[in-house]
């Protein structure tokens with residue numbers, strides 16, 4: 181699963197799981213001998229290992245270049261592979277999610293990369309043995325591009341996306357929706373995707389399984405200290421359940437612009453597949469829209485204009501319909517569902533901050549959810565006017 185967005189009012193690293201007590205030189209040597217064994221290239225060397233300025237916080241990301249001496253005898257340049265390591269967090273660092281399914285992430289990326297025009301980083305190697313780097317990991321190719329920042333949020337103004345003109349932002353919005361449409365059209369059988377869920381289930385059953393998965397995550401994260409506003413939202417989902425649900429598709433999961441590397445306002449790499457699953461199309465669309473709304477609300481809270489009109493659900497749904505012929509429905513339900521999921525994750529992130537002394541435990545457990553007020557407005561209907 182995946183990937184909380186971080187609070188705007190904290191230092192960049194304050195909320196990030198800090199498992200990197202690892203010495204970079206030790207890391208470099210461990211990676212180098214592993215990669216020599218894995219590739220069979222004895223003289224292979226690797227650069228210093230860097231930790232990127234990064235969005236998200238659920239897994240650890242490391243960057244390095246592998247340099248293979250191949251071609252030396254012929255005088256050719258050494259081959260260089262720019263690499264990114266995605267590493268599961270250490271179990272003792274109070275991870276945000278109960279499991280990280282690195283192998284599933286690796287496989288779904290490989291499948292999408294092989295069968296669609298969606299740009300995903302080429303997957304290189306997967307390692308199950310935690311002895312190598314301290315946790316399960318995989319390596320993918322490093323792609324150049326720009327990510328809309330979480331810190332400070334892109335809605336705060338001083339960044340490439342906010343400085344862009346409305347036409348470029350529109351281009352980014354539409355190319356992002358087109359990317360979701362392509363992910364949802366992955367040609368794969370139910371058997372091939374069985375590791376993520378049941379693609380052959382009818383829409384209603386698939387949606388129920390998805391919501392049940394999130395309820396189980398809620399119980400794992402908050403069962404001992406319930407968060408009333410989230411429990412009310414689960415109840416709201418039951419009473420506002422869609423009458424008709426279309427057949428499920430591959431769902432990217434953490435479908436937000438902060439998980440895409442863009443070049444020229446068009447996706448160059450779709451990252452972060454840890455929340456991938458099987459769900460109705462609207463699950464990703466709702467997440468795309470709500471995660472923007474979340475950052476827009478933070479900007480407005482600080483008296484900033486943000487990016488009004490960007491990623492409005494009606495526009496996103498209309499563009500999706502124009503591209504696919506499928507008209508997304510029950511948008512309020514799926515926006516509420518995204519807000520609830522984000523609440524479960526943020527509740528865990530903030531609980532973790534309390535545990536590490538970065539924040540005081542709020543007297544009211546709803547205080548663990550940054551956007552509790554938005555959820556209340558969804559519950560009383562005023563969110564949608």
Ligand SMILES: Nc1ncnc2c1ncn2[C@@H]1O[C@H](COP(=O)(O)OP(=O)(O)O)[C@@H](O)[C@H]1O
Pocket residue numbers: 182183232233234235236237238239240241264301320321322323324327438439441449451452453
């Ligand atoms: N394949 C890649 N190529 C280039 N940069 C990457 C790649 N994968 C991750 N990154 C960098 O690491 C950051 C975090 O990656 P992401 O997959 O979103 O992980 P997290 O689970 O921590 O959110 C990205 O915002 C990007 O800057």
Ligand SMILES: [Mg+2]
Pocket residue numbers: 183235236237438439451452
């Ligand atoms: Mg991310």
